[in-house]
Amino acid sequence: MSFHRFVEKHWVKRSILSYFLLPFAFLFSCILRIRRSLQKLGILRSxxxxxxxxxxxxxxxxxxxxxxxxxxxxxxxxxxxxxxxxxxxxxxxxxxxxxxxxxxxxxxxxxxxxxxxxxxxxxxxxxxxxxxxxxxxxxxxxxxxxxxxxxxxxxxxxxxxxxxxxxxxxxxxxxxxxxxxxxxxxxxxxxxxxxxxxxxxxxxxxxxxxxxxxxxxxxxxxxxxxxxxYEIETLVAYKNNDSHSPESIKEAILISGIGNPVSFEKSIERIGIRIITHYTFPDHHKFDLEKDINPIIDKHRDAVIITTEKDFVKLSKFYFEIPMYYAKLKVxxxxxxxxxxxxxxxxxxxxx
Missing domain, CATH: 3.40.50.300 (P-loop containing nucleotide triphosphate hydrolases)
Incomplete structure (x- = not known):
């Protein structure tokens, strides 16, 4: 089970595990409430x-x-x-x-x-x-x-x-x-x-x-x-930073290491791009070319890769043999x- 599926099953939804951990959560909640109260009373100085x-x-x-x-x-x-x-x-x-x-x-x-x-x-x-x-x-x-x-x-x-x-x-x-x-x-x-x-x-x-x-x-x-x-304003090309209309891409591979990969998928689907598969990594993941990226490229030689702007600041240091874009968001x-x-x-x- 991937980390994101584990989070979805036990933290976003309720499960036997989340109920088992409930006493610890109650104790932690009490500590947090006391901490807030002390700060508001000026006892815990800031x-x-x-x-x-x-x-x-x-x-x-x-x-x-x-x-x-x-x-x-x-x-x-x-x-x-x-x-x-x-x-x-x-x-x-x-x-x-x-x-x-x-x-x-x-x-x-x-x-x-x-x-x-x-x-x-x-x-x-x-x-x-x-x-x-x-x-x-x-x-x-x-x-x-x-x-x-x-x-x-x-x-x-x-x-x-x-x-x-x-x-x-x-x-x-x-x-x-x-x-x-x-x-x-x-x-x-x-x-x-x-x-x-x-x-x-x-x-x-x-x-x-x-x-x-x-x-x-x-x-x-x-x-x-x-x-x-959130709306995807444009897709920006890895090679030359040119902006491309989403309509120019029919399907793509997604790569992301963010806290909410499902939201990224939904935003890609809303602009009409079919997702072939989505390679998800933990939030703030430090990508490794040989371990993480090359196996994906070798498996999808004829595909297009789309990633998030947050991941692009890390992936841009690598050389990609296939087309890659990052999604520029508009809030x-x-x-x-x-x-x-x-x-x-x-x-x-x-x-x-």
């Missing part, structure tokens, strides 16, 4: 940055679209004249346990093994906006405050990171399974109990379907709830008026 800090995070483990939304938010604030910087952990990158500015106004460290796949993807989509990586968020923020002096710092994947004070919390939920199987880890995919959402300033329901209504059980947690829809906010109100609120709070 660092307050000089800049305005926005947290973009998850309630569940796995892919919930934080990276595309972080890019969207940063562009929107930047277009309104705000000086924005991004802080990312840099998971599985060599700089994860250091503090390193991988992107500034002049250059980008274009090496996913050093920077991490998600920070590099963010940096390439936000030219001129500083991106810093490092697990120690306090040290990263102190560096940005001292050297970059931004108006706003966006912390990617930090809703559970309480060592730094958040001025504004945005939590992303998957529209199909917002709470997984409803159990906290290790019995499910929830990082914290659902009730923790009351501390969020804004909830974003990601990858919503046409005519899907935002459920009341989500709306009740926050005054501001918006939804987004569309369904409630544009509410999103603009959200931006106005952030800018108003920042000036106070």
């Amino acid at each position: 660092y307050r940055a000089k800049s305005y800090v926005i947290s973009v995070g998850n309630l569940t483990m796995g892919g919930n679209g934080k990276t595309p939304f972080t890019i969207l938010l940063a562009k929107a604030l930047h277009s309104r004249g705000m000086k924005v910087a991004i802080s990312h952990r840099g998971y599985k990158g060599a700089y994860e346990h250091k503090i390193r500015l991988i992107s500034n106004e002049k250059s980008i460290i274009k090496d996913a093994q050093l920077a991490g796949d998600e920070p590099l993807l963010i940096a390439e989509n936000l030219p001129g906006i500083p991106v810093i990586v490092g697990k120690n968020r306090r040290a990263a923020i102190q560096y940005l405050d001292a050297v970059i002096i931004p108006d706003v710092i966006i912390l990617d994947d930090s809703f559970q990171h309480l060592k730094v004070t958040h001025d504004f919390d945005i939590v992303l939920l998957n529209a199909k399974k917002p709470f997984g199987n409803g159990f906290v880890t290790p019995a499910g995919t929830l990082r914290e109990p659902v009730g923790i959402l009351k501390y969020a300033d804004c909830l974003v329901l990601n990858d919503i379907s046409d005519n899907q209504i935002i459920p009341y059980k989500i709306q009740k947690f926050s005054k501001t709830v918006i939804s987004t829809k 569309a906010v369904q409630e544009e008026k509410q999103f603009n109100t959200l931006l106005d609120t952030i800018m108003k709070d920042r000036k106070q």
Whole structure:
């Protein structure tokens, strides 16, 4: 059984294993609630940055679209004249346990093994906006405050990171399974109990379907709830970075190492491309040419490969004998008026 099938069977859905782990999940939930309460009471101290800090995070483990939304938010604030910087952990990158500015106004460290796949993807989509990586968020923020002096710092994947004070919390939920199987880890995919959402300033329901209504059980947690829809804007060729219309490709092999491979499949199917097969790898997978890629190419000499933009920043260093493209996503906010109100609120709070 693949890792993704295991997650689907035991964490996204309920099984004998998830019920067996429920007592441990209950104990973990109690610890998390106490931790949150101590932080809100000021007993568990957190660092307050000089800049305005926005947290973009998850309630569940796995892919919930934080990276595309972080890019969207940063562009929107930047277009309104705000000086924005991004802080990312840099998971599985060599700089994860250091503090390193991988992107500034002049250059980008274009090496996913050093920077991490998600920070590099963010940096390439936000030219001129500083991106810093490092697990120690306090040290990263102190560096940005001292050297970059931004108006706003966006912390990617930090809703559970309480060592730094958040001025504004945005939590992303998957529209199909917002709470997984409803159990906290290790019995499910929830990082914290659902009730923790009351501390969020804004909830974003990601990858919503046409005519899907935002459920009341989500709306009740926050005054501001918006939804987004992901669409493949174009397919970009590996060899020359040329954009191609999806209509030019009838069928393809998929390769991905992301948190939600099913969402990637659905987006490919929506643009009319038949999926021959999908080779899935763990999230943030470090691809090996001989072990991972060459066997796929040898088996599908006449096929076309499509991958995600996140995976492309790692795969682009290899030579592909067959056509390969990455899917360039476009994030569309369904409630544009509410999103603009959200931006106005952030800018108003920042000036106070």
